[in-house]
Each structure stands twice: as structure tokens, then as C-alpha cells.
Amino acid sequence: MAGPGTRAGAAHAVLRGVTRIFPPPDRGQAPVHALGPLDLDLARGEFFAVVGPSGCGKSTLLEILAGLSAPTEGSVMFEGNAVRGSPPDGVGVVFQEDASFPWLSVWDNVAFGLRRAGMDRAEIARRVDHALGFMGLAGFARAYPAQLSGGMRQRVCIARTLVLEPRLILLDEPFGALDQQTRLLMGDELLRLWRDTGATILLITHALDEAAMLSDRIGVMSARPGRFIDMVATGWPRERDSTIVSDAAFGEVTARLWSCLRAESLKALGTVR
């Protein structure tokens, strides 16, 4: 069975019938059906964005794909191996919250994963210095996160993921806490990173313009339980940046996303009331 999320070709990550049902929050209440069933094929090197109303299970989807939590039903494959509740090698995650460690310097934060992996010191130094340079943090190696702005701390977290040279990068609303101008610039950096590393990217965002500007393909999710109700291919060239927002096609993509999402967002609001 091929759902709207599947696509022919060499898939990098494959989700089939993925469902997540949380146990009842309180005695006597019904279990919470958060997600799915949902199918998705991520092509190698693709930039894929997920948009959907709040509470639709976007973050649950990311955690399942990252191996941080297991699906209630269905399967997840990454590079041909099953992922089930334990993080696979080659997947990096950037979270919405500030995940930098305040007790470590910027340099040590970025080196964290490499040290845990037991890499030799020369190679750690090479990769960390390169990632810091790439993210424009070279002058802040000895600083502590508390001395940096929110945008720079998020760059530290991106650098920390980057040094692991992940082949699949998952980003959970990474720029959600930043102001609009900073978000556009961070979007440009993300595109540069994507082109330079050749990694597959899955970006979760609530900002339709961000999804439209950055992605090759956008999956639109329904209100809870989250399923894909539309797949929008943008057809942007691989060489692109934030100036694409002035392109006529950009407006069309954003408009299509909103026409899909408007009804779902109203539903989500209704369930909150």
C-alpha cells in the first residue's frame, strides 16, 4: 500500500504504518492517539519539512525516527536497518529548546558527542574547529553558552550535531525561539549546511514560509492523530537561499500549505477549547 508520503526510488529512511498511542493521562480517561498510521519515504539527500497544527504529533514523529521513542505500531527503517526505540548511528537531532550544556565551553559542547564516541583527540580537534568555523563560532570556542545569544546557542547545538557527520539530520522547530530576521539567516545557513554535507534533512516547523523557503518537499499533517494529508513538492533548485521568498512560486507554495492547514488548525483549536 502506498500512502501519500511514499515515493519510488532509493529511500534513506522509511516509515510504514507508524502509530503512536500514549497511555491515558489519568485513570478513567481514553488513551491518546497521537500519531498515524503514517507512511513516509525520505529520499537520500532530500530536504523534507513537516508542517501541521500544534499538537498534531510532529515532535512524536521526530522522536520515533530518532529512536528516542518506539512506535506503538508500524516500522521505521534507516539505511535498511530497523529503528526501534534506540538511536541509530548516523542520525543527528537539533531540538527546539536550548540543548547546550551550560557547564561546558562552546568547544567542549561541540566535542561532547565525539568524546562519548571515543574518537582520538586530533580528529576531535579537527572536526570541532571546522564545525565552529562553519557555524561562525570560531571566536567563541572558549565562551560559555550563558555568554551567547539564543541564536548563537542554537548554532552551538547545530555544530554539536554537525561534527558527528550525520547522514540524516532531524530538526524540531530549531528556530522557533528566534526572531524573524535571525530565522531567515539561520535558514540560509541550514541550506548551506545541507548542500555541503549532502545529508538528508527532516525539518519540523510551524512556520509555513520557513517550510516553503527551505524544502524540496513538504508534508502537511492533519490535526491529532497526525497523518499526512498533502505532500507539496516545491521544485526549487539545490542552489537557493532566503531571497526565494520574493519568487512568485514561493507565494503559491505557501498559499497551498495554508489552504490545506486552515481547516486542520481550526480543528486543533477546537479540541483545545
Add this chain to the structure above:
Amino acid sequence: MTRAGWIRVATVLGAIAALELVTRAGLVSRHTIIPPTAMAAALWRLVASGAILPDIAKTLSNVAAAFVLSVAGGFVLGLLIHAAPRLRRALDPLLATYYAVPFFVFYPLLIVIFGMSDLPIIAIGFLFGVVAMVIATLNGLDRVPRVALKVARLARMDPLSIALIVKFPAAAPYLFTGIKLAVAYSFIGVIASEFILSGAGLGFAISYAYNNFDTPRMYALMLFILVSVTAVNMVLHGIEQRMLRRRGLAP
């Protein structure tokens, strides 16, 4: 130094000067209290003679043992209790009322168990300090950001490494509350035990001096304890401030 710092120093020096004046003027009997300068002089003679050094070494090593045991034991117990929410709910009221227990009533029992040695003294110091550290650990672990634990899981760390490399430093600002209390309680537990039933140590030396009307010696030893506790606390305070500044939690 800050303005508050100057006022603090002035207050302490003022109090010492007032005590000096009152005692020198003969307003208070020399049998009750001696001038601070006489205390310092007596302490100097005592330390220079070397007679008190074994007692100092004994007390400080017992305090250090009680302190290390309460901090390490409290952190490990805190980790275990935190990992079992049901157990924690059951223990919470017991932890909250723990300090209502007067531990010294157990001193005879501890002597029966450990014999007349340093162990009952260290045990009292440990019993005093450990629960403050458990409570501080639980409090700190509650505040470890969930995202930090996700980062640790993505790095595929085992539970022990997560505890030591992520949870411990993440909870450190809260643990410091427990560490500072553990220092104070270790001193209180050890010195008070030496007072009651011991043949050595500073607590014993003070009570011996008291019983023999050796007022200068008694005050000299009290001064020594005051100075050591203050010194330890200043070092801890310095470390804590440095950590908080680094995290943007202190000016």
C-alpha cells in the same frame, strides 16, 4: 570588594572590637569570656606547642570522612530514589521530617555496633549530612532539562555515564545547597559527638578545658573551629559563585 562586602567586614570587625573593649574594661569577668586578642594569642601558643595537633588532625579527618560519605552517599541514594517515583512518593514525608529526629540518642547504639572508635562519630556526622544531600539531589535531578537527557541518549551513553557526565553537572547548582549543608552538619555531628563521649578530638579538648576551668584554652579551640568552618565555607562559596557566573546565574 563590593559595598555590601565592606559593610560585612566592618560589622564583624566592629563586633570583635566591641567584645575586646567590654572584656578589657572588666565589664565581663575573665572567667566568663576573654578578649579576642587573648583568644588568638592562646590559640597561637597552643598550635605552636604542637600538643593540640593530633586532636585537630583527628577532628578534621573525621569531618572530612563524614562529609565525603554524606555527599557521595546522598548523591547515589538521591539518584536511586529519583529513578523509582513510587518509592519516592512513599519516602517523601520521611525525608521531610528526618531532621526532627535527635540523632544523638543513637550514639550509645552506634558505640555498641562500631565500638569506641572514630566510626560512631563519623556515623553521626554522616547521618546528619546525608539526608540534606539526598533532598538536594532529588531537587536538582527534578530540574535536569529533559532535552539534556535526550542529547545523552542520542550519544548512546549508559545510565552510569549519564548520571556522572550529564545529570551531576546539570544538577550541580542545586547539589551545592546539599554540599554546603553537608559541611555544616558534618562539623556539628563530629564535634558534638566528641563532646559527649570521646577521648580525643577538638570537641573533647573543648569540653576537657571547660571542665578544668582552662578558659583561654577553651576559647582558643572555639576560635579555631570557627575559623576553619568559615574558611571551608568561603572556599565552597567561591567555587559556587564561579560556577553560577559561568552559567549566567550570578552577576
